[in-house]
Amino acid sequence: MLVSLMATAVIAQQRPIFDPDDFVDPRQRQGSLFISRVIFGAAANFVDDYRPAHQGAGLIEVANSYYGKQTQFDYKHSEVRGEHGPADVFRCGCNPPIYFPTPAPPDATPAAPQPGPKDTFTFGWYHSVDAGPAEPRIMLRYRLTLSRQHIGTDVKSIGTQQDVEHRSGHEQSIGLDADTHFRIGTHDVWGSLVYATTSRSGTIDDRRQHELSYTSRFPGRAVGPLLVRATLTIGAISDRGGRTLNLINPAFEAFWHNNATQANVHLIYSPQTLDSGAEGWRTHHQIALFVDRALYVKLFR
Amino acid sequence: MPVIRHMLVVVLALAIAGEAAAQSAPPPVYVVTRAEITLKSCDRPQDMFIVIGHNDRNEHRVKDGDVLSLDLDPSDRFDAADTYARIRFGDTVTDCQKSSADLDPVRNVFIGRFVLTCRSGKASRLTISAPDDVDISYVRGMREARPCWLGSTIHGTGEIRAVLFSDETVRLQFDRDRPDPQSLGLLIRDPSVLADVTKPAVVELSRDQIVAAFAAQRNGGRMSAPPTNAPNGQIPEQAGVTKALTTLRLELNRQ
Numbered sequence: 083m084l085v086s087l088m089a090t091a092v093i094a095q096q097r098p099i100f101d102p103d104d105f106v107d108p109r110q111r112q113g114s115l116f117i118s119r120v121i122f123g124a125a126a127n128f129v130d131d132y133r134p135a136h137q138g139a140g141l142i143e144v145a146n147s148y149y150g151k152q153t154q155f156d157y158k159h160s161e162v163r164g165e166h167g168p169a170d171v172f173r174c175g176c177n178p179p180i181y182f183p184t185p186a187p188p189d190a191t192p193a194a195p196q197p198g199p200k201d202t203f204t205f206g207w208y209h210s211v212d213a214g215p216a217e218p219r220i221m222l223r224y225r226l227t228l229s230r231q232h233i234g235t236d237v238k239s240i241g242t243q244q245d246v247e248h249r250s251g252h253e254q255s256i257g258l259d260a261d262t263h264f265r266i267g268t269h270d271v272w273g274s275l276v277y278a279t280t281s282r283s284g285t286i287d288d289r290r291q292h293e294l295s296y297t298s299r300f301p302g303r304a305v306g307p308l309l310v311r312a313t314l315t316i317g318a319i320s321d322r323g324g325r326t327l328n329l330i331n332p333a334f335e336a337f338w339h340n341n342a343t344q345a346n347v348h349l350i351y352s353p354q355t356l357d358s359g360a361e362g363w364r365t366h367h368q369i370a371l372f373v374d375r376a377l378y379v380k381l382f383r
Numbered sequence: 384m385p386v387i388r389h390m391l392v393v394v395l396a397l398a399i400a401g402e403a404a405a406q407s408a409p410p411p412v413y414v415v416t417r418a419e420i421t422l423k424s425c426d427r428p429q430d431m432f433i434v435i436g437h438n439d440r441n442e443h444r445v446k447d448g449d450v451l452s453l454d455l456d457p458s459d460r461f462d463a464a465d466t467y468a469r470i471r472f473g474d475t476v477t478d479c480q481k482s483s484a485d486l487d488p489v490r491n492v493f494i495g496r497f498v499l500t501c502r503s504g505k506a507s508r509l510t511i512s513a514p515d516d517v518d519i520s521y522v523r524g525m526r527e528a529r530p531c532w533l534g535s536t537i538h539g540t541g542e543i544r545a546v547l548f549s550d551e552t553v554r555l556q557f558d559r560d561r562p563d564p565q566s567l568g569l570l571i572r573d574p575s576v577l578a579d580v581t582k583p584a585v586v587e588l589s590r591d592q593i594v595a596a597f598a599a600q601r602n603g604g605r606m607s608a609p610p611t612n613a614p615n616g617q618i619p620e621q622a623g624v625t626k627a628l629t630t631l632r633l634e635l636n637r638q
Contacts, residue, residue: 103613107606109567111619112558119614147615213607217526217552218567221608261609272609301610302602304575309602309612337612339598341591346614374614381622 097202097227099125099350099370100141104156106149107221108208114382115149123372128164129354130194131255131280132293132319132329134366138165139197141372154206154223162197169196171286172240173247182240185287189323189359192289195233195253195282202229211263222261227278230254233285251284257293272299276317292320295329302335309337323359330355345375413463413484415495420451420470422477425501431472433497435461437562439523439533439543445470463495467531471545474505474638479531505637506545507580509553509571512632515539517625520556522564534562545638548572548580557593558623567606575599577635586633593624593631 100121121143128139143160172182186192204227210219230252237247257278264271274297281290295317302311315331322328333352340347352368420433431445433453443459446452455461463484470477482495513519521543524532535541536559546553554568572580575596576588588596597606597620604610 103611104615105608105611105613106615106619107567107608109565110616110623115615115619117615117618149615218565218607223609263609270604272604274609299604299610301604302612304599304602309599311602311610311612335612337602339595339614339617346612346617348612376614376618379618381619 097229098130098141098160098162099128099352099368100143100160100372101145101158102346102348102374104145104147104154105223106147106154108149108152109218109221111149111381112383114151115147116378116380116382117145117147117149117376118378119145119147119374119376121145121372121374123348123370125368125370125372127366127368128162128194128197129352129366129368130162130197131278132291132354132356133192133194134354134356134364135164135194135197139163144377152208154204154208154225156202156204156206158202158204160200160202162200164197171235171237173237174240181237181286187360188321190361191322191356191358191364192291193287195231195285196235198231198233200229200231202227204228220263222263224260225258227257227259228255233282235285237286249284249286251282251288253280253282253285255280262296270301272301273297274299290321293329294318305336307338311335311337319356322356324357324362328357343375345373348372348374413493413495414460415463415466415482415484416455416460416492417487418453418455418468418482418495418497420445420453421496421498422451422470423498423500425475425477429472431470433468433470434533435459435468436466437533437564439521439535442471461495463493466495468497468499469525469531469533470499471506471638474507474545475501476506476545476547476550477501479525502547502550504547504549506547508636508638509543509546510540510632510634510636511537511543511555512540512634513537514627514629517628518560519628519631520559520562520568521553522556522562522566522568523551523553524564525551532562532564534564536561557625557628558619569593569596570600570605571633573600573605574603577633580635582635583637584633584635588631588633590624590626590628593628594620 124140126138128135139162141162145158148155173179204225206223206225208223210221213220233251235249236245239246259274259276262273262275276295278293282288295315297313297315300312302309313333317329318326319329331354336349338347350370353365355365357363432442433445434442443453463482467479467481469479477499480499482497484493484495487494518536518538520536522532522534553571556568571577600606602612
């Protein structure tokens with residue numbers, strides 16, 4: 083029931099806003115394909131996996147993708163740097179120790195991890211389904227995504243300002259997403275159903291969240307040299323109190339390909355409205371501008 | 384008793400296997416040497432051409448008489464069980480149907496009988512011009528009958544005849560030496576290529592514009608996959624359109 087409800091209404095935020103889509107229809111190629119791509123850019127009001135960072139961020143990512151017959155393997159390494167750098171963390175000399183700034187309470191939206199390096203592995207599988215007598219078969223993709231980010235925390239004494247503790251923690255995430263397609267009359271309705279679970283441990287703010295969301299992917303259009311498109315994500319994110327359905331996230335993307343440099347420029351406006359028990363509904367206006375370009379391409383025929 | 388029960392099970396299994404084998408046996412082959420056509424919903428035309436099978440260039444003139452008919456050369460004979468046909472004449476085209484096979488006891492041959500219905504709407508002629516050393520394949524398909532696709536390969540310059548854009552899609556395949564209905568291709572009737580197919584038009588596309596048109600069609604969800612701006616998706620499209628294709632000219636005219 084919950085799934086069908088959500089099916090009326092994202093972008094998988096397990097992957098950051100900078101991560102360009104990497105769908106390659108197997109019917110577009112006659113052999114295997116390897117692409118290494120660099121992505122760099124910046125975002126205002128950066129949101130990491132539905133957790134606002136309350137600052138801007140810059141990013142560079144190298145994405146390596148191998149496309150087999152019906153499969154796709156990716157390894158991506160990203161380096162995200164926050165606008166303000168890591169916040170100082172203090173500990174009182176009391177027992178049990180209290181850390182400052184104090185972590186968000188369990189019924190509030192958790193803080194995003196301090197921006198840093200992240201490794202992501204993806205396995206994708208393409209599967210075509212019948213589209214009725216009129217059209218070629220519909221190609222859909224199913225993906226398993228695993229990511230891991232190291233989170234190191236230096237803790238100072240609130241009295242002496244000296245380092246008293248170093249924590250070596252991490253955050254890891256596993257997600258499944260499936261493209262969906264159905265027709266209403268003559269209209270194609272495209273989307274992605276995403277489930278992901280993210281857990282953070284070894285930090286002063288260990289948290290876990292489960293996400294179930296549906297992204298409706300509206301057909302884009304060309305406006306001059308720009309390709310524009312919109313998506314709408316509705317979903318449920320656990321462990322932050324409030325309503326079950328606590329995510330509404332439209333996103334608008336403008337894409338421009340430069341033939342001379344073979345670079346692609348992306349401008350994305352993604353206002354995320356999130357609900358939590360402690361804060362109620364809040365909207366975070368995330369805007370990202372980034373550029374990607376293939377570094378190395380190999381077609382295996 | 385266990386022996387009898389065992390034998391009963393074996394007999395039952397053999398019966399089920401036999402039934403399954405009978406059901407999966409290939410249908411009989413009716414090699415059609417003569418086609419007879421009944422036309423519905425159209426005036427009796429002159430100069431009719433029938434296209435049998437998937438080769439768009441494989442046109443045969445239909446003999447007009449008491450019965451519209453066609454005697455097939457040995458190389459054009461077909462199995463009535465799996466071949467579709469459609470007729471084109473002037474700016475009119477019929478739908479696309481499979482034949483039924485009847486035995487002619489006198490001549491001891493199979494006659495393929497097609498019942499084809501004229502479609503409303505005027506067909507167009509699409510002339511494709513590319514450099515002489517460039518091959519472009521195309522696949523055209525009636526929206527209501529996917530098995531009935533037609534295709535061919537154009538070497539440099541050629542025509543796609545009698546296209547009824549209201550009923551059929553035409554895709555250009557730049558990376559295939561023969562038309563492949565399972566592969567994608569550039570949709571002709573599309574804002575990125577020919578937005579208005581109701582009147583004569585001429586469009587010239589450079590190689591970069593062809594690649595951009597692919598991207599626009601992917602972004603619009605018109606490539607039988609979710610709408611996407613995936614940069615990696617450009618790579619096979621760029622590789623598939625040969626650099627020799629400096630300019631592609633499409634000219635749309637009344638048939």
